[in-house]
Amino acid sequence: MGALPTLAVVGATGAVGSVLCELLSSRKNVWGEVRLIASARSAGRRVLVRGEELVVRELSAEAFDGVDVAVFDVPDDVSATWVPVATERGAVAVDNSAAFRMDPDVPLVVPEVNPERIRDRPKGIVANPNCTTLAMIVTVGALHREYGLRELIISSYQAASGAGQAGIDALHDQLAKVSGDRTIGTRAGDVRQAVGDELGPFPAPLALNVVPWAGSLRDHGWSSEELKLRNESRKILGLPDLKVSATCVRVPVVTGHSVAVHAVFGAEVDADDAAEIIKQAPGVVLVDDPAEGEFPTPADAAGTDPTWAGRLRRALDDPRALDVFVVGDNLRKGAALNTVQIAEQVAAELSTA
Amino acid sequence: MGALPTLAVVGATGAVGSVLCELLSSRKNVWGEVRLIASARSAGRRVLVRGEELVVRELSAEAFDGVDVAVFDVPDDVSATWVPVATERGAVAVDNSAAFRMDPDVPLVVPEVNPERIRDRPKGIVANPNCTTLAMIVTVGALHREYGLRELIISSYQAASGAGQAGIDALHDQLAKVSGDRTIGTRAGDVRQAVGDELGPFPAPLALNVVPWAGSLRDHGWSSEELKLRNESRKILGLPDLKVSATCVRVPVVTGHSVAVHAVFGAEVDADDAAEIIKQAPGVVLVDDPAEGEFPTPADAAGTDPTWAGRLRRALDDPRALDVFVVGDNLRKGAALNTVQIAEQVAAELSTA
Known part of the structure; x- marks a missing residue:
């Protein structure tokens, strides 16, 4: 050609x-x-x-x-x-x-x-x-190559834009309604009352709230989004039997999906080695110095190309497990x-x- | 007397x-x-x-x-x-x-x-x-009595009021600054720029953001809040060797701490039985019909006495594990x-x- x-x-x-x-x-x-x-x-x-x-x-x-x-x-x-x-x-x-x-x-x-x-x-x-899979899979994939992944237990903090422009619009509409009332958010139903019917693509108010639901209902109470994280991680990593439990939650953020990851490996892990693996991996940047306020957040990740990882810790009670917080722009890398x-x-x- | x-x-x-x-x-x-x-x-x-x-x-x-x-x-x-x-x-x-x-x-x-x-x-x-421990421990304690808890993997969605009135004030101040700008939240740093120095008690902007940090830095990158969840759960449940991994994250909610819980037990669990256990337990209400939009959220839990549990699922890859999303008013039950x-x-x- x-x-x-x-x-x-x-x-x-x-x-x-x-x-x-x-x-x-x-x-x-x-x-x-x-x-x-x-x-x-x-x-x-x-x-x-x-x-x-x-x-x-x-x-x-x-x-x-x-x-x-x-x-x-x-x-x-x-x-x-x-x-x-x-x-x-x-x-x-x-x-x-x-x-x-x-x-x-x-x-x-x-x-x-x-x-x-x-x-x-x-x-x-x-x-x-899927955009949530993409927020974490670069980090998880790099660690898997070194340690051999066995299990993922993950909770997401998903942005409104994951539901498209309608999601962004609904969040802004709702924010305009709750902003300025400094007494709101302390009584059951006051946020729902302020937001009214303007839920947009979400099943509950998103402003001043978190909504533990994304996608559609599948068997045994799982959401389609949670099953995507399981099925797609297995397929991308070539691990058809990988154990995965995911809870997907929408948060009042415009852009940037975050995921709290607890990853269990076949071998013992070392936090310093794991940090080095993430530093060397393409497509992810390690931001991990909490004493200096350095950790990834969606407000910092929005509009950027890489995914961001931080809060890297070896589990205190399982030498084969790492906890890490990852963030990616769901519209870009996602x-x-x-x-x-x-x-x-x-x-x-x-x-x- | x-x-x-x-x-x-x-x-x-x-x-x-x-x-x-x-x-x-x-x-x-x-x-x-x-x-x-x-x-x-x-x-x-x-x-x-x-x-x-x-x-x-x-x-x-x-x-x-x-x-x-x-x-x-x-x-x-x-x-x-x-x-x-x-x-x-x-x-x-x-x-x-x-x-x-x-x-x-x-x-x-x-x-x-x-x-x-x-x-x-x-x-x-x-x-x-601690208020985050209290959001989940009523549910976890009820399930522990039946099945024998072995491990907790938890991610929190903590409200601004967990940082006191200063936290509430900072969130309202920040919301006033980002509200009305329908282009905000898509570029790195635009939220930081809008919020300026008004971080209040938080180490990063909380409006239109999530902040994976609460408390002070302890050994090996853990936050004091994460260690409280581990130590307090162990003490309350009388399980000094309970395995606990927690990630604590602040979200732009005024009142109501949420926790995504992955609980591993010593015995095989059944989701219907677990639902019945939670229904019978004092101090927690089960709200779990996602097809009807029924799940707990902080906007609904704020100002109420009980803790709320929903999204109850048996793990697909571990018959001894349950996933559940719990919410409690951090100023009341918390x-x-x-x-x-x-x-x-x-x-x-x-x-x-």
Whole structure:
């Protein structure tokens, strides 16, 4: 292939798609044409990419003609319908929905953890993990390579933007309603009363609250988000029997998913060695000096590319376990950035083919 | 003893003390005189208790003359100095600071879990646990009685009021600064910039953020708050070798501490049986129907007496483990209410002596 490959961005005007367009403008350019695609509602909008104003095209089969790589940042049902259309027309699809993640013929890839899986894509589809999985898996993957992971017990602190622009809007709307009342938040129901029906995509008020629910209900009381953390971690790490217990909780943060991780390994661990492993690992930065107020928080991680790890401790009662707090921008490494990284690796492969 | 006992409330004008005065007005009255005590700065203030306006007295040795039970809601150093003064003058002290909690001669009591320990107080002191421990220990204690607890892996979602009135004020101040800017929270540092130096008692902005730190730094990177959860759980449950790993995180909530609990037991557990155990247990209410949006949140738990449990699930990969999300008002059951419950039990004991 002589010319640079053509990239299609499907869902270019959504919360993740917008970040993806920004990333294309700031990263080393490996693309010839960039084609922006969205629903009929957003078609015709103009978006600046690589210093050039592009007109968003409406999603259609023809829109994929001549496309080498198509990245999808759209709801599951849209991906389920349109990813096969793109691959039939010859594109490699990089899909950020949950539609194909657990398909055994679709690799689920984090370039820092299992880049070798990208080439093994019998359906021409590469899947991008869930944003909460991505916040932790770079750190967990690096530690697993050294110590051999056996079990994960994780609690999430997930940002509103994980529920898209509607989530961001609902949080801001609710904050405007509770802000200024210095007596609020001490009586049962006063936050609910102030917020009223403006719950947005959340099942309870998010302002001045935490909501122990994300996704939809599955068997035995588990949420789909919690099962994604289990299933995706197993697939990415190649550990089909990994023990995982996750509790997913939404917090009143705009951007940046945090995860408190308790990881149990097959071998005894050392906190200093583990810190060195994280420091050496690509895609994660260790920020761990609590005496100086140094630990990762979503307010500091928002808008940045790497994931951030801190509060690294060996468990006091289990020499094989580490506790660590990790944070990642759910729209960047948690979605758009990881997708772009995969797409760039496919582009490099096509260029050298 | 014929007359009703005299109660002294030390720290009557603080965040916890104020709630305690409210509770005294709403609970069955077991007290003769109620004497409010605070620092010189607050002395002279008038507070309504049991429909009667009381003048706050300044803390002094003489203030404890004739007192039968003295409850302390003051900082550790104030308790360390003044609790022995109160007991020397013949009062039973119920202390909500950390000053005496780990003293082997001081019982650490949660009336729903280990009420029998109250009478065993060689120093005349009964200690009240930390507010985060109290959010979870009623649920955990009930399950422990049935299944035999072996290990706790816990992540907290702690409210600003856990850091006192200064914490509440800081959160409101910060919310006022970030509210109304619908672009905030997506760029590294934009929340820090908006909040400026108004961090209050927290080491990082709390509005639109979560802060993985509470308390002071101890050995090997653990925070004092995390070690309290370990040490106090062990002492309350009478399990000196209980394995505990805790990560304590502050969230932008005014009142209500939440804890995601992964509890491993000695015996196989059943989720339906566990739900029944929690339903039957005093001091905790099960709210667990996620399909109907029913799970505990701090906005619903604030201002209420019980602790709340939900999201009860048996671990998918460990038949001996349960995951559960618990919430408690950190100023009520987490502090003032538990203190009052202990004090009332002492009062009953004195009345029948």
